[in-house]
Amino acid sequence: MYKILAVDDAKDTLLLLDFDLSAEGYQVVTTDAADSALRLLEKEHFDLILLDMYMPGITGMAALEVIKRKEALKHIPVIMLSAADGEDEIVSALELGADDYVTKPYIAKVLLARIRTSLRLMEKNRELEILATTDFLTGINNRGRFYELSTKAFEQSVSHTSNLVLAMFDIDLFKKVNDNYGHEAGDTVLVEFTQLMGKVFREHDIIGRLGGEEFAVCFPHTAVEEAINACERFRLCLEQHAVMLSKEEGQTLFVTVSIGVASTHVASPGLDDLIRRADLGLYEAKNSGRNKIINADELQVVNQSQRRLIDYIDTINEEEAVEPVSQSQASQTQPTQAQLPPSRELPGIDQQIGLGNVLGDESLFREILVMFYQDHHDDKEKLQSALAGKDSAAAKHLAHTLKGVASSVGAMSLFERAKALDNAISGGEIEQYQLLFEGVAAELLKVMAGIEQELAEQLHDISS
Structure with a gap:
């Protein structure tokens, strides 16, 4: 059931809106002032807002501007209501981010049709946002979304001088899974790997699939020892987890994971550097036997060969490829x-x-x-x-x-x-x-x- 907030200083209009919208199956909350509406929006979730343009105190236009500036509210569709139908006011409202405009006294069928249209567009936009930010197979953050959320977390850790940890995960010998059991089995491993991550790591930890069998977790406001303990719990859970390939045949498979960890405890100029160091820890974990965690913060001072390996990793991720020298x-x-x-x-x-x-x-x-x-x-x-x-x-x-x-x-x-x-x-x-x-x-x-x-x-x- 969609929840609609109706804001109008005319109480008779609110009564009509409550009656017409409730009859259509909407849950309706009404208020006669913009300031109380803004307080409600801070405390409750709404799917759509009906907002009168001209009200005493804070006007509907001013409230609209506040709503569209707030990250948590700006995606809620807003339909403006007004007894005036001047073109300039309509244009101003639409430019501020209103989704539609209806004149009063409103025609119930027209208003309800416009509400349905706005809600459909909202759902479509949500679906598009999910497609753009979610890994299609596992349902977790894709590479772009992970980087976006982790960048914000990194910036917050800098401003609050709190520690942040970045861990890189790579499923060991994953190519053999695909070669020996097929890509469908590989997909099953990836999905169950992700589900296990969701169970072990905290709700506010940022989990993402970077591509293939490589995953990452960002631990905001976390000491490196706590993050390593969490990664170790995950490593042990995965090691003992039987992936069911065929229920009919009872065919199961076990996989392990190598993990590299890096933290802002060691000065990092940015998230890219943190990812790079965690990648080096992951490389060391795979190179030294797999199924283990390497804390890149404790690695010896990077020697020349290691630096060139880091540079190689950088080359893969650079925005522009380096042209070869003649x-x-x-x-x-x-x-x-x-x-x-x-x-x-x-x-x-x-x-x-x-x-x-x-x-x-x-x-x-x-x-x-x-x-x-x-x-x-x-x-x-x-x-x-x-x-x-x-x-x-x-x-x-x-x-x-x-x-x-x-x-x-x-x-x-x-x-x-x-x-x-x-x-x-x-x-x-x-x-x-x-x-x-x-x-x-x-x-x-x-x-x-x-x-x-x-x-x-x-x-x-x-x-x-």
């Missing part, structure tokens, strides 16, 4: 061929550039190749799905990210093809999508096959 520039700023380890042929990858990006550190270059393979081996399918579903935002994100990381590993042909697709999506050149996608897909398959062949043993060790 060979002439590389010769001036990077080690010469004689300084680099002997290179082997990797299809689609210029190792001179790739090794140069990590200052000739071959072991680090191999680690980055592994990371590139793990993070992007299924980008072809993701891109194809996004383009087929006409999800330009997702397709652009995938092409843009692939462009940046391809440059990092020296996959220059892949870089150029992903760049062309990225530009076409930005320009809305729909007729070019398929042809450019096929070029990206072919080059990506070549690069991934080369990495798989070169690092077969290392990839096998990581996935086992």
Whole structure:
């Protein structure tokens, strides 16, 4: 049942509104002054407001302005009521955010029709907001919404000098779940993983799915020890939780999670830095055996190799991809061929550039190749799905990210093809999508096959 607040200084109008709206099944609350209406709005939830434009004391126009300035109230539809029908007043009300305008004495059928229209629009807007901010599979905050809410929490922690903790979660060996049991089983794991998070973490903790099998939790006003204890409770619950794949066959599956934690206890210039440090903790957790929590605040001072790994993570998330340096520039700023380890042929990858990006550190270059393979081996399918579903935002994100990381590993042909697709999506050149996608897909398959062949043993060790 929708709840409507009717505000009018004319008591006979309020009686009529109460009668007509109640007869239609609405719950009606009436008041004859704008100041009491504003107090009611602070205490109770309403789905729609009928607001008289001219009242003694605080006018309806002034009340409307207050309502539309408040974050918690601005989405409530407001229909203005007035005995006057001057165009200037109507325009002023609509510009302040009113949804509609009805003259008095009102015609009941017309008013009720406009109320129904406003409520339908409100519901549609709510649905659109949910779609825009919620992960479609798990129902929790998507990446954008998580970042928005966590940024606000971070800013509040700074202004109140309270501690905030950010934890990154990655389901261990998730690719094996999809490979061995199918993507439907993988979806079941993701959904139950999320449900378990909702049970373990507090209502005011901010939970989000960042993509794939990666999740994050922001703990506002929380000491790092408390957050780690909560993460440990979750890790143990997940470890012992049997995911039901088939009720008929009684088939179950157990998964584990690696977690990286970072807090504002260590000075952080912003949320991005906190996420970056938590990501490094997550990397250490996976690299040192999985199914554990690493507190990035306690890691040793970041060495040069770790810094380049952080920079690699940054490259994935940067808004604009870094253009590759030319060979002439590389010769001036990077080690010469004689300084680099002997290179082997990797299809689609210029190792001179790739090794140069990590200052000739071959072991680090191999680690980055592994990371590139793990993070992007299924980008072809993701891109194809996004383009087929006409999800330009997702397709652009995938092409843009692939462009940046391809440059990092020296996959220059892949870089150029992903760049062309990225530009076409930005320009809305729909007729070019398929042809450019096929070029990206072919080059990506070549690069991934080369990495798989070169690092077969290392990839096998990581996935086992």
